[in-house]
Amino acid sequence: MDAHTATPGVAAALRPPRWLLPALAVAIGYYVAARLGMAFTLHPHSISTLWPPNALLLAALLLTAGRDWWWLLLAALPGHIAAELQSGVPTVMVLGWYASNCSEALIGASLLRIFVRGVPRLDSLRDTGILLLTAALAAPVFSTFIDAALVRLIGWGTSTYWDLVSTRLFSNALAALMVVPLILAWAAWLAAGPAKMRGARYAEAAALFSGLLAVCLLAFAMPHSDAHTAPAVFYAPLPFLLWAAVRFGPLGVVSALPAMAVATIWGTVHGLGPFTTETPQDTAREMQLFLITASVPLLLLAVALAERSRIERESRSQLTHLSRVAMLGELSGGIAHELNQPLTAILANAQAAQHFLANKPGERAILSEILQDIILADKRAGDVIDRLRAMFKRGETRTEALDPNRLVRDVMSLAHGDMTTRGIEVVPRLAASLPEIRGDRIQLQQVILNLIVNAADAMSMCAPNDRLLTVHTLATKGRVHINVIDRGPGFTVASEILFEAFYTTKPQGLGLGLSISKSIVSAHGGRLRAVTRKGGGAAFLITLPALARRP
């Protein structure tokens, strides 16, 4: 597979020909974008203030493998002709513009592909920087020269070459700035599998966007008789844009910026708002420059924030993985025991079978029983290895609906060998019916395993009859509880200290287990608490939000 096939899920999930749906989307999208661009035209001036079709085409190319580009470019042609022919432009000029529009998309996408592998990510400052320099700067600049030259060559209109260049440059650059990140961000969001948002989050997004639109309309689309404009007017949308950047990241900003642009352009096109100068060219340029200068820093701010939280997330995930591997290392003796058991059974069964074959060859029933047990033992060894491999794997966080009891049982079987060699009896007290929870299976297993191993460590000095470890699951209203209870000496420090990083009572301990466990549980919207029990021993209580749906 080459590096360019990293198309998002939307395109990748298609049956052959895989370019068909993207091509259709481009054809329709291009037409709509062109009509939209025409609506943004500042009359009587003939050039649109924001011309999105080129940027849409560019984004589509970025999302597609290089070998499919031609299909997409071809698909844009009908949309282009359908849109342009309505405006009474000569066919030659229509085709000329098609060529220059395609050239912008091609230049931008090709330049980007040189520097960025796959689809540019909006949680990487490097990718976004290159995206701005290529798609929003280099591509409009180069294609504008071609465009203006074609217009002059064909002899359409009366504008001078440099007039054409400057108007089209800003129009195309602004469009690229608004449209390309918008499409990339939403495509990435779709490809990642849309995360479930809580109602409060939707409400916040709705408040943000309606507030932003209202402010933009007030500032940029109200009748503006006064020649003087208070500078504060231009900053009016800023709080909302910052809100979008901080709370909703790049996705929020790339969605908020076009909303502001559309409101502003709509106002300006209708002769409203502060951008009114003597010539339409100047009006358009002032508005475009305002939008560009407002957008770039906000976009970069959101990306920088997203990048920081991504790096934090990655290093936390590395640390989580490391502590998991360290814990499995501690369990290695027990795991060897866990594998040795089925191996012992297989060997003894096979040898017994040899004896039976030699001494009582007629007895088929016993042989079939033996083979059945060998299969069982082999499967059990396979299960141990599967579980182990899953725990060792370093993967992205994957959330899915999980059965809490099954989580506990899986962990118990992984720890079984270790518990047995330490002479600890693990007593499961699992609720008969529990609602499911939502989370990352491996991480939650890591938490439970960590608590079980800690509990076992705490009971190493107990009398044999007291080495009882209870794992208790139960449900209360909207919550699922997983409690790990030991009969050890309990703890003497305040329970918050237990969860601090690098606090440990074990000679070989790193002191990371509980602190990581707590952060895993918190990331799942739950709580991890520790209490000393009255009768002796400690209890670690995991509380997780239950999924509404009953299994």
Next chain:
Amino acid sequence: MSIARANVTVVDDDVLVLRSLDRLLQSAGFEVEVFSSPKDFLEKRTANPAGCIVMDLSMPGISGLELQQALFGTRDGRPVVFISGQGSVPASVQAMKAGAIDFLTKPIDEAQLLGAVRVALDKDRAARGQRAEQAAITACLAALTPREREVLAGVVAGKLNKQIAAELGTAEKTIKVHRARMMRKMAVDSVAELVRLWTLTQPPQA
């Protein structure tokens, strides 16, 4: 000598392992009895059986070593063969010190297991024979009169009839009569044989 039919008792918490060992030992011709938990074993075992015990060292609840200790408190003197998923040196040393026949690591070599079981059964048989003889001697001793027992003590201590008579304050002739009766009751012909039987009844000196 009649002893109960030798059987091998297997205690392992892992049912798959338990079944496989059951089959292996049966296929080698042993009578096998299995228990899947130490508790089960302690509750359901027969009182004073012949045979040996093959048990897992690490089991939940009571470990093999603890079970071995628990058996010392009872009259169950069967030899123990330990099997273990991982041979930790301290555990094996402790087990062997406490009189285990062998300490085998899983997966178990068939020849080693069967060899250890045979050694354990031989040892059990020998110990059982010895115990039966002891019981017979104890029965003979119980049949002696107090005076005969005093005479026996003197004879075993290597004293002459004259010395014994002096100590007990009777005539030498009377002692001779007691002595002859005592020898007959103990079913021995010589003093050497009497001494051997006597030492068998004595608790071993540490």
